[in-house]
Amino acid sequence: MLSVSVVSINILIALLFSLGAAPILVWIERRVAGFIQDRLGPNRCNIKGIRLGGLIQSFADMLKLVFKEDYKPSSIKEGFLFSLSPVIVFVCSYLTFLVIPFADDLHIGSETFMMQALPLEFGLLWFLAFAGLSVYGIIIGGWASNNKYSLLGAIRAAAQVISYEASMGLSLVSVLIIYGTINLGNMVDYQGQLLFGFIPAWGIVLQPVAALLFVVTAFAETNRTPFDIAEGESEIVGGFHTEYSAMRFGLFFVGEYVAMSASSALIVTLFLGGYHIPWLNTAALQAHVNVIFVAIMILLPFGSYYFARWITKNNRWPQVGDIRNKEAAWLKKILLIVNILVVTLLGSFLLFGLSDDGVNISVAALQIITFAFKLLLVNFFFVWVRWTLPRFRYDQLQDLGWKVLLPLALANIFFTALFVVGFGV
Amino acid sequence: MIDIIFFTLAIFTLAGGIGTISFSQPIYSAMSLIVSIIAMAGIFALLSAPFLFLVQIIIYAGAIITLLVFIIMFLNVKNEHLPKEENKNIHLTLSAFLLIPLVLVSLKAFNTLPLKSMEIMSGDFGSIKLFGMTLFQGWLVPFELISILLLCALIGAVVYARKEDKIG
Numbered sequence: 001m002l003s004v005s006v007v008s009i010n011i012l013i014a015l016l017f018s019l020g021a022a023p024i025l026v027w028i029e030r031r032v033a034g035f036i037q038d039r040l041g042p043n044r045c046n047i048k049g050i051r052l053g054g055l056i057q058s059f060a061d062m063l064k065l066v067f068k069e070d071y072k073p074s075s076i077k078e079g080f081l082f083s084l085s086p087v088i089v090f091v092c093s094y095l096t097f098l099v100i101p102f103a104d105d106l107h108i109g110s111e112t113f114m115m116q117a118l119p120l121e122f123g124l125l126w127f128l129a130f131a132g133l134s135v136y137g138i139i140i141g142g143w144a145s146n147n148k149y150s151l152l153g154a155i156r157a158a159a160q161v162i163s164y165e166a167s168m169g170l171s172l173v174s175v176l177i178i179y180g181t182i183n184l185g186n187m188v189d190y191q192g193q194l195l196f197g198f199i200p201a202w203g204i205v206l207q208p209v210a211a212l213l214f215v216v217t218a219f220a221e222t223n224r225t226p227f228d229i230a231e232g233e234s235e236i237v238g239g240f241h242t243e244y245s246a247m248r249f250g251l252f253f254v255g256e257y258v259a260m261s262a263s264s265a266l267i268v269t270l271f272l273g274g275y276h277i278p279w280l281n282t283a284a285l286q287a288h289v290n291v292i293f294v295a296i297m298i299l300l301p302f303g304s305y306y307f308a309r310w311i312t313k314n315n316r317w318p319q320v321g322d323i324r325n326k327e328a329a330w331l332k333k334i335l336l337i338v339n340i341l342v343v344t345l346l347g348s349f350l351l352f353g354l355s356d357d358g359v360n361i362s363v364a365a366l367q368i369i370t371f372a373f374k375l376l377l378v379n380f381f382f383v384w385v386r387w388t389l390p391r392f393r394y395d396q397l398q399d400l401g402w403k404v405l406l407p408l409a410l411a412n413i414f415f416t417a418l419f420v421v422g423f424g425v
Numbered sequence: 426m427i428d429i430i431f432f433t434l435a436i437f438t439l440a441g442g443i444g445t446i447s448f449s450q451p452i453y454s455a456m457s458l459i460v461s462i463i464a465m466a467g468i469f470a471l472l473s474a475p476f477l478f479l480v481q482i483i484i485y486a487g488a489i490i491t492l493l494v495f496i497i498m499f500l501n502v503k504n505e506h507l508p509k510e511e512n513k514n515i516h517l518t519l520s521a522f523l524l525i526p527l528v529l530v531s532l533k534a535f536n537t538l539p540l541k542s543m544e545i546m547s548g549d550f551g552s553i554k555l556f557g558m559t560l561f562q563g564w565l566v567p568f569e570l571i572s573i574l575l576l577c578a579l580i581g582a583v584v585y586a587r588k589e590d591k592i593g
Contacts (some may be wrong), residue, residue, distance in 0.1 A: 125479035132487025139494055158495035182553055
């Protein structure tokens with residue numbers, strides 16, 4: 001019973017971080033794009049005045065995609081492959097997310113649970129395997145569309161994956177040499193240590209070159225700008241999804257965001273300390289959980305107070321009857337309720353004390369929140385880069401892949417191995 | 426339970442193999458090959474060899490077939506380019522029948538093999554660590570020789586693909 005509930009909670013969290021994050025990421029993408037281009041982005045879509053800064057627009061978009069006519073051009077002969085390819089992209093992207101650990105191994109009573117949806121030891125290889133497979137969706141889709149632009153997009157996607165997967169794998173080899181394990185959970189454990197006693201031993205500190213290489217190849221692997229030549233709307237219309245519409249396109253679209261979220265999650269896990277709060281590894285967190293509770297109880301009301309003031313300042317409309325004024329009132333009420341709930345919950349924890357299991361569960365919850373926060377930051381980075389850098393030209397992309405990234409990755413492996421063997425770290 | 430999974434995977438492997446040789450459109454053949462390879466990876470996983478399972482997917486399904494598909498797409502084979510194979514099914518059935526004696530002989534040969542336990546290995550067998558240790562301690566020289574062979578092939582490909590320098 002216990003194991004079933006923990007496993008289902010893990011699967012739910014994975015769903016939430018990948019599929020559930022998609023509408024939020026679309027919202028972030030559009031609003032950030034707006035701010036970068038000195039405009040506001042979508043912010044008017046509302047349900048009875050509730051706009052949540054434009055978040056409702058994502059749900060409206062999704063409803064539109066679902067209810068659109070399921071149209072397939074009559075020029076398409078391979079209907080089965082045409083419909084299969086978005087499914088491949090979506091399923092493979094989702095499968096890559098399942099091996100990411102959200103928290104340290106959870107001990108309840110005598111049982112131990114790995115806090116990932118699929119408790120596999122070889123999570124890194126699993127990620128590489130399914131990230132590589134997801135390109136088939138693009139290739140098959142582009143080919144089945146029976147359209148030269150789609151075919152060009154598909155060919156570009158295939159060439160890009162072949163050239164960047166090698167660098168991605170090689171950049172991970174040097175990381176593996178440092179961590180000495182292929183288990184993602186153990187890698188995060190390793191990053192809980194301190195370097196020289198005061199720097200968190202995160203992957204980005206130990207392996208900056210590998211981190212850079214992996215981030216670049218992850219952009220290529222998820223087909224995000226500046227590597228979105230498979231789509232390349234200024235050159236080849238829409239690339240591989242030119243002929244797609246409605247929910248078939250929707251699956252491609254959501255699949256891209258799920259893949260982006262999975263890549264961000266892997267970047268967090270490998271290079272940004274995973275679920276660790278900086279300077280507080282799991283043991284320290286368990287020892288000082290009460291201090292953390294007190295800190296949250298003090299910081300949360302303060303933060304909420306300033307957030308409420310920010311809402312009041314930015315969401316005030318001169319007309320009395322304006323429906324948008326209600327939103328601010330509602331949000332402030334919800335904020336207040338959340339504050340009261342959290343403070344009473346944590347206060348009761350402090351007052352009555354927690355059992356060992358309780359401490360373990362609250363530490364896991366804290367780590368999941370930390371992980372979600374880091375995931376959001378890296379996702380934001382993906383969006384930021386997309387709206388900052390222009391797209392590579394095809395030959396520039398191949399030059400970068402083969403002449404810069406690959407030699408750099410090989411050199412990095414060589415020097416890392418030399419260092420590890422020479423100093424016996 | 427394991428038997429059911431094995432038979433499902435085996436059916437997919439065989440169906441993929443048959444598809445590879447019987448489809449006339451090359452891209453369908455490549456797709457069938459992927460099905461076959463992934464089902465084969467599943468069989469590796471069943472035989473407690475997780476490393477082979479994932480490497481099979483990463484290398485074969487993820488990289489090699491992608492390259493193959495890339496080249497097929499580059500050639501852009503259309504239906505009218507393909508040879509007309511009107512009696513294909515008859516040919517396939519006939520050749521299958523012709524192979525029966527060979528299959529019988531190999532079955533007979535298989536039956537004379539000494540009996541061994543066919544249980545799935547348990548424990549650490551096939552884990553990444555043990556696999557790597559065996560490969561790099563017991564089989565280091567063959568491993569390096571194969572690497573050199575691959576390197577030779579790589580250099581050969583580059584030499585062939587390079588344009589001749591114009592003299593004078």
